[in-house]
Amino acid sequence: MTSTMRSSGRALRAVAALGLVAALTAGCQFGLDDGGADADPAAGQEQGAEEEGDPGEADDTSDGGGEAAGESGESGESGESGESAGTVVDDEAQAAGVDLTDVGAPIASAEVPAAVKGDPEATMTVSLHGLTRQDETLVAVYSFRVEASETASTDPRWIYHYAADQGWHPYAVDTTNFNRHGVLSDSTGTIRSQTEYQGPKFRPGQTLYAYAMFAAPPEDVTTMDVLLIDGAPLATEVEIR
Template sequence: MNATARTTTRIVRGLAAAGLITALATGCQFGIGGENEEPAGSGTTAEQGEAPAGDGSGTDDEAPQASDGGGEAGSGGSGSSDTGTEDEVVDGSAAAAGVDLTNLGDPVATAEIPASVEGDPEATMTVQLFGLEKQGETVVATFAFTVNSEDGSDEQRQLYHYLGNTGWHPYAIDTVNLNKHGVLGGAKTGQTDYQGSRFKPGQTFYAYASFAAPPADVTTMDVMMVDGAPMATGVEIR
């Protein structure tokens, strides 16, 4: 009886020890895995993911320069050549604005306003409107911006900077029903981001803005292309 009890005790202790070793090994493995995985889910990564959706703060303004070489392109630094950079700006902005450069047509309205360019107080910006296109319950306007400067800096800058550090806020007016149609969803969703891509004088930057469509019997609208420009009147809705 005593021998059997001792044997049983040894078996129980052996099983307990084995269980403890397994538990400790498993716990250590999970602990190591947790330490390796923690950076991937840490606050740093979350903050990096949220940064592009900022509100135009200094961090957001500086981010594009790091990616498109804005400061280096005009100072002989490494990066794309002038021709390559211009192609990227034109093609990239056109694609983002849904513009088919092979079927763009002539502008329906053109205006020239002052532009803020370092070293050139006489710099101007040519703003073009290529019409209004109805898409379901919305009307989409297509624009082009070209900065004209001969004596100023050729550094790539945002549209926001060329406008004197102010936003771009186009709108359309239904003159039949006397309704003003602002950009749908606000500046971050219903139009090209004026604090997004950069371009330099001589390059054309394409952009879009979307508005709620007027009633079906309204065939034209007036469009405010940019602050400081005259109203584009009687723009046909295609």
């Protein structure tokens, strides 16, 4: 797949994500994860990745470096979103109406093991920077940072790889009404309003800024519990701005 095709695909998904939000505001119905045990709105995303080939080390070395440096502004250059060499910003977020260039300090963080070649002790810190109500939606802003030894691999990798080939499925919990709010998606689950865990790549020592969109709870709900990443405890009583 050429870099032009990848860029076009990301743009289409970002526009589709923005369309999901607009349609939801207009009252259309989408497949929202209400916490059912059998519900997996990310199934389409994972299936699509499998069809493109095995997301292993070969992918990191073949087109990963070029994509990360050329499209995300890595390797010492600033990207189109204005990030420094130490940060990577999801390009789709801007098209979806989310500004990740000024996120503020974390309000909750969790550290989990990270899969990095050459360092079995590597860790990944996932942080939540805010939960904002926008009409009928909630926008959560996250960051991911991997810490590894100096002798570890510095190849850019997906969230999926760092999480030991597992997806990233954030959600928020309305503890007032006992409802779980999954990421907004279309009826097939193939278009999701979040940073793709097999999308932008980043290196150990860099910070990836990401987003996820959920359906908003009733107006009288002012806090929610938010999942940072599987294997970490929920961030509790996060204030909705």
